[in-house]
Amino acid sequence: xxxxxxxxxxxxxxxxxxxxxxxxxxxxxxxxxxxxxxxxxxxxxxxxxxxxxxxxxxxxxxxxxxxxxxxxxxxxxxxxxxxxxxxxxxxxxxxxxxxxxxxxxxxxxxxxxxxxxx
Amino acid sequence: xxxxxxxxxxxxxxxxxxxxxxxxxxxxxxxxxxxxxxxxxxxxxxxxxxxxxxxxxxxxxxxxxxxxxxxxxxxxxxxxxxxxxxxxxxxxxxxxxxxxxxxxxxxxxxxxxxxxxxxxxxxxxxxxxxxxxxxxxxxxxxxxxxxxxxxxxxxxxxxxxxxxxxxxxxxxxxxxxxxxxxxxxxxxxxxxxxxxxxxxxxxxxxxxxxxxxxxxxxxxxxxxxxxxxxxxxxxxxxxxxxxxxxxxxxxxxxxxxxxxxxxxxxxxxxxxxxxxxxxxxxxxxxxxxxxxxxxxxxxxxxxxxxxxxxxxxxxxxxxxxxxxxxxxxxxxxxxxxxxxxxxxxxxxxxxxxxxxxxxxxxxxxxxxxxxxxxxxxxxxxxxxxxxxxxxxxxxxxxxxxxxxxxxxxxxxxxxxxxxxxxxx
Numbered sequence: 194x195x196x197x198x199x200x201x202x203x204x205x206x207x208x209x210x211x212x213x214x215x216x217x218x219x220x221x222x223x224x225x226x227x228x229x230x231x232x233x234x235x236x237x238x239x240x241x242x243x244x245x246x247x248x249x250x251x252x253x254x255x256x257x258x259x260x261x262x263x264x265x266x267x268x269x270x271x272x273x274x275x276x277x278x279x280x281x282x283x284x285x286x287x288x289x290x291x292x293x294x295x296x297x298x299x300x301x302x303x304x305x306x307x308x309x310x311x
Numbered sequence: 312x313x314x315x316x317x318x319x320x321x322x323x324x325x326x327x328x329x330x331x332x333x334x335x336x337x338x339x340x341x342x343x344x345x346x347x348x349x350x351x352x353x354x355x356x357x358x359x360x361x362x363x364x365x366x367x368x369x370x371x372x373x374x375x376x377x378x379x380x381x382x383x384x385x386x387x388x389x390x391x392x393x394x395x396x397x398x399x400x401x402x403x404x405x406x407x408x409x410x411x412x413x414x415x416x417x418x419x420x421x422x423x424x425x426x427x428x429x430x431x432x433x434x435x436x437x438x439x440x441x442x443x444x445x446x447x448x449x450x451x452x453x454x455x456x457x458x459x460x461x462x463x464x465x466x467x468x469x470x471x472x473x474x475x476x477x478x479x480x481x482x483x484x485x486x487x488x489x490x491x492x493x494x495x496x497x498x499x500x501x502x503x504x505x506x507x508x509x510x511x512x513x514x515x516x517x518x519x520x521x522x523x524x525x526x527x528x529x530x531x532x533x534x535x536x537x538x539x540x541x542x543x544x545x546x547x548x549x550x551x552x553x554x555x556x557x558x559x560x561x562x563x564x565x566x567x568x569x570x571x572x573x574x575x576x577x578x579x580x581x582x583x584x585x586x587x588x589x590x591x592x593x594x595x596x597x598x599x600x601x602x603x604x605x606x607x608x609x610x611x612x613x614x615x616x617x618x619x620x621x622x623x624x625x626x627x628x629x630x631x632x633x634x635x636x637x638x639x640x641x642x643x644x645x646x647x648x649x650x651x652x653x654x655x656x657x658x659x660x661x662x663x664x665x666x667x668x669x670x671x672x673x674x675x676x677x678x679x680x681x682x683x684x685x686x687x688x689x690x691x692x693x694x695x696x697x698x699x700x701x702x703x704x705x706x707x708x709x710x711x712x713x714x715x716x717x718x719x720x721x722x723x724x725x726x727x728x729x730x731x732x733x734x735x
Contacts, residue, residue: 205354212353214454215322222317225361244358272358 194278196239196306197285201273201292203299205247208272211297224293232277237288242275272299276306317365322353325370326452329377331424335415336381336402338395339431340481342449348384352376378416382409396484423489425450426537426544430487433501434479441476443505443512448473450537451530460523461512495543502544503552506534507608510556521567521716528560551599551608557592558615561585573720577624577658589619607643610635629659646677654687662691682711682721689724693731702728 212218232238247270250259279285282305289301318324326349333345352373366372385394385402394402401411414420432445440462447453447461459469489495513527535553538544565583568574596612614635621627636652649672657665669675669688678684689704702725709721 208354208358209350212322212350212357214456215326215353215452216320216454216457218322218353218357219317219320222322222357222360222365225357226317226365229361241362244362273362275362 194280195308197277197279197282198304198306199242199275199277199289199292200271200302200304201275201294201299202269202271202302203294203297204269207294207298211293221293221297224296228291228293229275231291232275232288237277237279238275239278240276242273244273245271247272269300271302317369320452321369323452325349325373326353327425327450328370328421329373330449330452331428332374332415332421333377333381334428335424335486336385336395336398336412338393338484339486340484341392341394342477342481344384344392348377348380351380374416378412381412381416385412393484422537422540424486426541427486427489429534429537430489430495430498430502431480431483433498433505434476435498435501436479437476439505439508441472442501443509444469444473445476445480446505446534447509447527447530450534457523461516461527489541489543492543499544499546499549502538503549503608506531506538506556507552509534510559514559516714525563528556528563532556532560547599547602548604548606548608550595551606551612554592554595554599554612555608555615557588557595558612558619561588561592561619567716570719572723573716575720576618581622584619592616592619605638605642607639610639610642614639624658627658629655633659646672646674647681649673650678650681650684650687657691662694665691666695680711682708682713682717684708685711686721686724693724693728696731698728698732701731 211221229238229241233241252259277285277288279288282303285305286303289303292301294301329349329352330342330345333348334342337345355376356369356373360366360369385408388394389403393399398411401407415424429446429450432449433442434445437445444458444462448455448458453461455470455473456466458473459466462469464472487494487498510528510531513524513529513531516524516527535549535556538549539553561584562576562579564585565579565581566574574580592612593616596616599609599612614632617628617632617635633652633655636648636655639648640652650669653665653668653672656668666688669684669691672678685704685708689701689708692701692704705721705724705728709718709725712718712721
């Protein structure tokens, strides 16, 4: 089955909104766990993936400039990624609809992983 | 890592602990900063645990995260902000900074600070309900909306109230000191009253959700445990309060039936009372019997203990209970205490005597907004076979009922009156 990468995008503010009260943090945590667990149990999850720090550097341009993080709190950044297996892009996207990040205004970018198929 | 289980209300418990520890370091005038750091730690937990699972010791993980953030803030803002004045020298020097921060974040130390935070919340300039809301919010880790739900306020109104209250707290730089016996003695009665009221809000409160109300009772028990841990706040009266709350909480499982209907004390299945809480209540009652002070908590706990000893309503020592209510009338006279006394007299001498006693209550007018007043009248009339009169009283009680559980109960009673009427 083809693989897809989920890129979890949100702003720092959206994440803070997700933990706006301790009980809300608890609920969000439970939702994330339930969602991941469900993906795993149904055999879609290849790799739960890893979180990314919000700090970093962007290197590039003709003069090879280096831009420093941390990114502004309102900037939509990738907070982590997971890898799933699905029949096709549509199914992978469908599965992503259950992701709790959407509830707090974030999004999941679903990208097919290209294989070395010549 | 295998994902561990997430304990119920983990974040709420941790919020109470961490806000206390951070406030100790930053000073109470920087309460908002402390709350911010806690939110950061929660944010990090959410972002990290999602991928790696819940760590084996989530509390330790959150504590470590908050501690690191605290060190960052203490270093970064050293010149811009004033932190806890009594820790100023320790926090200023790199030599002592981390040692001091580590000490504050030790488990035992956090408990002490939570106690101080509780005393700070009972700020004499704040109205009682605001004090309670602050305790629930800052010590128990209830969010603004949950605090609002506990007191049947809307979220924005509670937000405003809490914000104003925090401004009042921030006028000071230090948490209340619980090592000064005189200061403690002056504020302890108000602290205990807050715990008692919080419990009552859970026990009789108007909130529709019995789950919310059970949580309030549980929080009150936690708070009284906090008071019992410190030798300065663990007085005989504290033990009396602990006894009362434990004995009342023991009845919670038997207080509603499977469909959520209220069951009166007389009709409760006593085998469903929590025997561990009954035992704890008795133990606390024994501990309360030292010193010279006899408070309303002592008497109320003694009454609750008599109920706990009895196998059934008939088996209860109503004579002793009636006389304890008489003592309570001396210590803390109120029409409600008088009403309770009348109920005990009715159990001892029959419903007609009960009605007579109610008739004698001075200030009876003040009971006209109290549903149990009409419920008691209804019960007595019912037992005398006066269906029509009983019905009238239950209907009056129904109009005053404060939550669905009470309403259900009274509707059932009104139906019984109908059945009784048909039989005659």
